[in-house]
Amino acid sequence: MDASVNPFTQGLDKTTANYAPLSPLSFLARAADVFPETTAIIHGQQRTDYRTFYRRARQLASALGSLGIGKNDTVSVMFSNVPPMLEAHYGVPMTRAVLHSLNTRLEPAVIAFQLDHAECKVLITDREYAPVIRQALSLATVNPTVIDYSDPEFPQDGERLGSIDYEEFLQTGDPDFQWSLPDDEWDAIALNYTSGTTGNPKGVVYHHRGAYLLAQANVITASMVKHPVYLWTLPMFHCNGWCFPWSISVVAGTHVCLRAVRPKTMWDLIADEQVTHLCGAPIVMSTLLNAAPDQKRDLDHEVEFFTAAAPPPESVLAAMKTAGFNVTHLYGLTEVYGPAVVNEWKREWDGLPLDQQARKKARQGVRYVALEGLTVLDPETLEPVPADGETLGEVMFRGNVVMKGYLKNPEATDSAFHGGWFHSGDLGVMHPDGYIQLKDRSKDIIISGGENISSIEVEEVLYKHPDVQAVAVVARPDEKWGETPCAFVELKAGSSVTEADLIAFCRERLAGFKAPKTVVFCELPKTSTGKIQKFALREQAKSL
Template identity: 65%
Template sequence: MDNPYNTGLDRNPANYQPLTPIGFLERAALVFPDHTAIVHGAVRRSYAAFYSRSRQLASALVAQGIGRGETVSALLANTPAMLECHYGVPMCGAVLHAINTRLDAAIIAFQLDHALSKLVFVDIEFLPLLHEALRLCAARPKVIVYDDPEFDGPRMAHEAPDYEDFLASGDPDFAWLRPQDEWDAIAISYTSGTTGDPKGVVTHHRGAYLLAQGNALTASMAKHAVYLWTLPMFHCNGWCFPWTLSAIIGTHVCLRQVRAEPIWAALADEGVTHLCGAPIVMSLMISAPDAVKRPLDQPVQFFTAAAPPPEKLLADMKEAGFDVTHLYGLTETYGPAVVNDWHADWSALPPAAQARLKARQGVRYLPLEGLDVLDPETMLPVPRDGQTMGEVMFCGNVVMKGYFRNPKATEEAFKGGWFHSGDLGVIHPDGYIQLKDRSKDVIISGGENISSIEVEEVLYRHPAVAVVAVVAQPHDKWGETPCAFVELAEGQQADAASLKAWCRDNLAHYKVPGRFIFGPVPRTSTGKIQKFTLRDQARTLEKA
């Protein structure tokens, strides 16, 4: 039988408009035109100016022949131009491709070709890198150079159009294009490509709209919150925070480089209320000299989404006035879609117990419909015992459209009606999930599965350990055993024997690393530890 409530009650322009986060900026400029939207050095830009410049950018792109479904790339630092790209590019119907500025030329060339890029905005600092990439490209996108006055390094001579001149050619009253369908792509972001060519993750207007609001709700961001850009905007489109801030009429405080002095200065001088980053950013802030640190007039929310922060670091952050919340997500989920929602009574627990709870990734964001730990073979939920491992899976409106021009990878990722994260974890009786490893990072020793994260958590509790990564090392008898790469905390000392004894006191003996290697642990530009590099090193050491 037909549903009678569907008869004669159809969608029409009066009752249905495709969701898009671009409308957040339009509303902010209408309601609070004079409120400060962007702070960047001496620049203070209002919401009226932000909206006007974004429309100019869209208009200028249309004049260049850029239309719906075409790709515009951005090789930019955390600057006003990058924020304008997050609005101006989709305002003309195009798709934003934000490029990791730490990549090498060959990978950037691959992305430009694979994404079918028509135009690239590039920061003057990264122009030499782009030139090298373009020499390797089959495509020849148009180049526009953004000469940021806050950049104090050498400038490469060039003949490409200037960003401000390009912007000035556009119409500030341009009637921007809403998506024809909220399923239309808004951005393409590339995975790290550690196991092959990077995959292009396609996200849509609907998901960006929902996650942007989910950020504000999850982070308890009040109207006019002040957000410091320590998270790269190229990373999952800055976790959708470029759009979140317009929804709450907040202020973006841009930061070209993640350094302790400008971070502390911004926290104090601009009244920053929120920032995001990996634990390495916390360590950078806490280890800064006392002369650099500044007293804070308000508590600051810090959101981290990498490995669980060590207990001591969490304690130091709390003492300094920061409330740390653990998030979790992937490029394929628009950034964070899981939050360690804190219960008030947990704050009365001893610090060690609090640290264990904070190490959990948590529960689903409000705009995520499904989050579970499933057996990837049977697709059935694992027991909620905090012990049985399975694969973390997602479903809902903040899961990607799929991988661009890669139907096989898309089909595999969505097998069984869930997005397969590739992360292994457990689910606790209270429904909070906790990661135990990437599927490729599990160490199988003598037939026993060893969670590298479990070993790392034990080592992080040692006072001399600042950073640790545990990977598999080949072993003639056991197949493979754990190998620990360790960075010692400043002023601390430890050797392999003392760390091995520590592990024996806290782990089953078969989980204790057979080798400890001391020195800097390699990380990506977003603070993630490069375990694929460490696995190669461990294999090489075993052969030596």
């Protein structure tokens, strides 16, 4: 036998019998086969089982195919958390096209830019957003086929922009449409745009493999057993709902749709539908906790709540636990399909004092099971920083749940992947136990008199004040120091705390140079996903 021939490479090729491209589309097909009568979607009084969900997704795919939609064509959608948004997550990629979910809070010019940049062929839009979509289409150069959605459960007054209604369009499709998996699991499945706070937004491209892996990792991270009930408090347009539109099918769970985050509606759905899981920014927690007493409900089961953005203050964590919620802290970015890091809680921490538990929960954590690499590196040398919980570096990612890259932007893609890692732009530390903790965005570090100040560190102190509802700290230009910390604060109702009170509170707990020199009381500007818009506050601080 020829020694140069390796027996493990001979006659052991990929075939249709032993290989299929990974795609989350297979999750819905399996759920419909195994649990056809299980409730898949709840929307108002509507109840849709998995058999019907799967048939409607295939109808959508078939109808889109009749319009000529095929591989790498872009289908844009403008939806709140309604059933057609779930159908689009399957029906669009069943045609091998790419799903582009528009942020419902965007202004017309940004929507127009995205439609043009994505080369949108079809736009499906909820009539609620007709005014902004009409303006966007007037600014865009593309001329997509427009399909209007009229919500039968929550009718909207918006005008019809297209020539066909979504339900009418669906009826033109074949519910037994024979879709197929992608040619390659590396093929694009979705397009999501970054916030674009510094120039035009960048188009982040996801592939089928990454969506498949993160969807399953969500199930593992959330400890989802068969038939969970998931409340859609997180916008599905945000990183494709952190891939949960695909995750829930893995365990044949129930999607509980929610057009808007309203306290009474959320409490009623959680209690009446026996919701087991939900995700959202800290603002969702505040909405639940600050609901009027007659809107709250007593829960007879524990609910898993997954949050990202700023770590919740100790008082909020305690209040959520009392209300029946177990909070888990996640971290990620659009470029890593949403959450790719989890604060993996260890049983031995249960016995720690509450303040120490809160410090543990404030850390972003360790890599998801689907992520191959997570580290903190010196951004210049790409050498690991000491795992001492103090040395600052840039958080970097590597693996299958990192984006393909930025659409039509090779320079930005090359920069983001420099050195074989995805550069997050987030600054953090590595603790001795391997858990990372964010300290700031690179653009949010305040440099005062040559000293680096973490805005997150100052915010964490201010959140401990009992009168503080929400806070954001940014740099304010200063002739002497270059920059000084400026705190923008939302107070709780009825508070009479003063600027001097909060500055003194910080000086008791921080080095003097880290304490804010200015405190502004206001309602903080937030994105549609509840994140505080620091870029707007930086501009405001410059004009003070």
